[in-house]
Amino acid sequence: MRASLIQIAVDPDESVEDRRVRAASLVVAQRGADLVVLPELWPVGAFAYTAFEAEAEPLEGPTHEVMAKAAAEAGVWLHGGSFVERADDGTLYNTSLVFSPEGERSAFYRKIHRFGFDQGEAVMMGAGEELVTVALPDTTLGLATCYDLRFPEQFRGLVDAGAETLIVAAGWPERRRSHWTLLAQARAVENQAYVLAVGTAGTHADVQQAGHSMVVDPWGEVLAQAGADEEILTVELDADKVRATREQFPALKGRRLGLAPPL
Numbered sequence: 001m002r003a004s005l006i007q008i009a010v011d012p013d014e015s016v017e018d019r020r021v022r023a024a025s026l027v028v029a030q031r032g033a034d035l036v037v038l039p040e041l042w043p044v045g046a047f048a049y050t051a052f053e054a055e056a057e058p059l060e061g062p063t064h065e066v067m068a069k070a071a072a073e074a075g076v077w078l079h080g081g082s083f084v085e086r087a088d089d090g091t092l093y094n095t096s097l098v099f100s101p102e103g104e105r106s107a108f109y110r111k112i113h114r115f116g117f118d119q120g121e122a123v124m125m126g127a128g129e130e131l132v133t134v135a136l137p138d139t140t141l142g143l144a145t146c147y148d149l150r151f152p153e154q155f156r157g158l159v160d161a162g163a164e165t166l167i168v169a170a171g172w173p174e175r176r177r178s179h180w181t182l183l184a185q186a187r188a189v190e191n192q193a194y195v196l197a198v199g200t201a202g203t204h205a206d207v208q209q210a211g212h213s214m215v216v217d218p219w220g221e222v223l224a225q226a227g228a229d230e231e232i233l234t235v236e237l238d239a240d241k242v243r244a245t246r247e248q249f250p251a252l253k254g255r256r257l258g259l260a261p262p263l
């Protein structure tokens with residue numbers, strides 16, 4: 001399975017609409033891939049909190065429309081990254097979209113763990129409540145967004161739901177890049193799964209993005225890693241490698257659940 005990770009630059013001197021057009025063209029240029037992935041909040045920027053309200057859109061808004069068309073034109077499974085969704089009740093969410101090669105929406109995922117503690121996303125957005133997996137012909141995707149990466153229990157839940165390829169769409173800052181790399185490899189090793197971790201490039205809202213998108217295999221080997229600038233990583237994944245790894249080294253079957261708490 002050929003996967004392309006689009007590490008798109010998010011810079012304030014480009015309008016959201018212009019970036020939507022550019023992102024769609026980058027997706028269409030990946031014709032021949034099986035799966036294409038975009039990062040977190042690439043339309044507005046993961047740290048552009050002051051623009052969230054103004055750039056919020058309905059689930060089936062402009063980003064949904066251009067990504068659906070791009071998936072169909074390229075004939076690829078597309079994780080279209082995430083955007084600021086305004087739900088029918090007015091709540092904002094950090095929402096990811098997945099489209100089939102026919103341009104049909106297969107899933108949407110609202111980020112469960114909101115970043116910011118007492119500011120930004122954590123206070124401006126609602127929290128997703130559901131784990132989301134997407135069955136592709138060769139593998140099952142498990143969806144996560146940026147800060148979710150720090151919560152191993154979410155990934156265990158995705159693996160227990162059948163996920164073999166873990167997608168992390170992110171807007172991870174450069175100043176914590178070491179955590180990005182470490183955690184992406186950790187999630188791959190502990191879950192014996194591929195991790196496709198795709199970040200943004202550039203600087204927005206005075207936050208330099210880490211870029212350094214990466215693909216990690218079920219043994220924790222980094223198969224490919226981008227630099228800091230806008231870049232597209234394309235890798236060949238062997239979906240059977242996940243099952244073979246789990247059979248050769250069945251650590252997931254060794255979990256001891258439901259242990260009594262210490263007295």
Ligand SMILES: NC(=O)CCC(=O)C(=O)O
Pocket residue numbers: 040046114115145146147148150170171172173176179
């Ligand atoms: N957009 C994010 O979720 C940022 C997460 C982050 O900076 C961190 O976990 O560190």
